Amino acid sequence: MRLPLVVLTGVVFLTGLAAPAHAAEHGRREEPLAATPPxxxxxxxxxxCAIDEDLIRRTADALVSSGMRDAGYDHVNIDDCWMAPERDAEGRLQADPDRFPSGIRALADYVHARGMRLGIYSSAGTRTCQGLPASLDHEEVDARTFAEWQVDYLKYDNCDNLGRPAFERYLRMGEALRATGRPIVYSICEWGENAPWEWGREVGGNLWRTTQDIKDTWDSVLGILDRQAGLEEHSGPGGWNDPDMLEVGNGGMSESEYRAHFSLWALLNAPLIAGNDVAEMSEATRRILLNRDLIAVNQDWGGMQGRRVRDDGDQEVWAKPMSDGSVTIVLLNRGDAPSTVGVRPDETGLPLASGYRLRDLWTGEETRTGTLVEAEVPVHDVVVYRIWPTE
Structure with missing residues (x-):
């Protein structure tokens, strides 16, 4: 049985977790697991692989001090390389004794005390992608171990899978997680090889990777973006298409490219999982990751994924219906020269009206327009509007 979550002013806590004092005074409402993108x-x-428990603690603290936790970034997820090279005498996974000497349960307690949740990693194969013990044919014992450690999220990779059917491998872990009785967000990292968007919910998944791993390059972002077109119908509350984690702030792209990357992922209802050094991030990176207007677009309770409505080569328009009847649009310039990008509001799904109110989600500026929404978009950049009919 999956237990409910409680949302406290934009921060989601597991029921029964001690909420921080600043949240206790605010109202509560119950939500199902992954009701909005994680x-x-x-x-x-x-x-x-250069991780240890000090890094995880430092990052948890930085998520709080930077304001990211209060903006909704409430999962602290440990990826590959946390585990020891061998299972223990009882056949259970164990933390690397040198880099995680306090163990995973102690980290979970540390993260929970700060009003966040801890995530862990394994693979639906005999070994992880870095050659460490994984969970194929150990699903039940590993799921119980994660639950005993008070883990809240599992990223489940696809390496060393022996060629066995993906559906069966991911179903078995989904059933094992459910049997623990603990609400653990289940992230299916199958790389989109067997169309997991078609069966991810059936095996208990809350999100499923649609592509291979992202790289910190503009070409990688665009390549992944192209593969999201047409997947909209498979995404919604409780189960989300996952175009992989954010690269914002890692140094391989320009500020404008990172702004476009974040805007598009928000519009796609992608899980917004930051992948930078939070403790050392620049103010420019912080401004991108903490854009409250775009986070609101991503977390809109209606859960409708954005879609591509115009493709004019290097100029594209993507649009997402919002639960209040407005539409958010991204005007994207993929090209190497500034360009005017435009769209008629009715092309985005808005009703015909005598005029429309526009809010620029990067500048905050509000304007009005008639029958055309357009903007001069810089190289490798976006302009993002939320649009309401004025009638």
């Missing part, structure tokens, strides 16, 4: 941080994109 938000948080993951160690892989920036740190790879």
């Amino acid at each position: 938000m948080g941080w993951n160690s892989w994109n920036r740190f790879g």
Whole structure:
């Protein structure tokens, strides 16, 4: 049985977890597991295998002090390389004794005390992608171990899978997680090889990777973006298409490219899982990750994924219906020269009206327009509007 979550002013806590004092005075409402796309941080994109318990604690503290936790980034997820090279005498996974000497349960307690949730990693194979023990044919014992450690999120990879059917491997872990009685967000990292968007919910998944791993490059972001078109019908509350984690702030792209990356992932209802060094991030990175207007677009309770409505080569328009009747649009310039990008409001799903109110979600500026929404978009950049009919 999956237990409910409680949402406290944008921060989601597991029922029964001690909420921080600042949240106790606010109202509560119950939500199902992954009712909106998960938000948080993951160690892989920036740190790879260079992780230890001090890094996880430092990042948890930085998520709080930076304001990211209060903006909704409430998962602290440990990726590959946390485990010891061998299972213990009882056949259970164990933390690397040198890099995680306090153990995973102690980290879970540390993260929970700060009003967040802890995530862990394994693979639906005999070994993880870095050659450490994984969970194929150990699903029940590993799920129980994660639950005993008070883990809240499992990223389940696809390495060393012996060629066995993906559906069967992911179903078995989904059933094992459910049998623990603990609400654990189940992230299916199958790389989109067997169309997991078609069966992810059936095996208990809350999100499923649609592509191979993202890289910190503009070409990688665009390549992944192209593969999201047409997947909209499979995404919604409780189960989300996952185009992989954010690269914002890792140094491989320009500020405008990171702004476009974040805007598009927000519009796609992608899980917003930061992958940077939160404790050392620049003010520019912080401004992108803490754009409250775009986080609100991503977390809109209606849960409708954005879709591509115009494709004019290097100029594209993506649109997402919002639960209040407005539409958010991204005007994207993929090209190497500034360009005017435009769209008629009715192309985005808005009703015909005599005029429309526009809010620029990066500048906050509000304007009005008639029958055309357009903007001059810089190189490798976006302009993002939320649009309401004025009638």
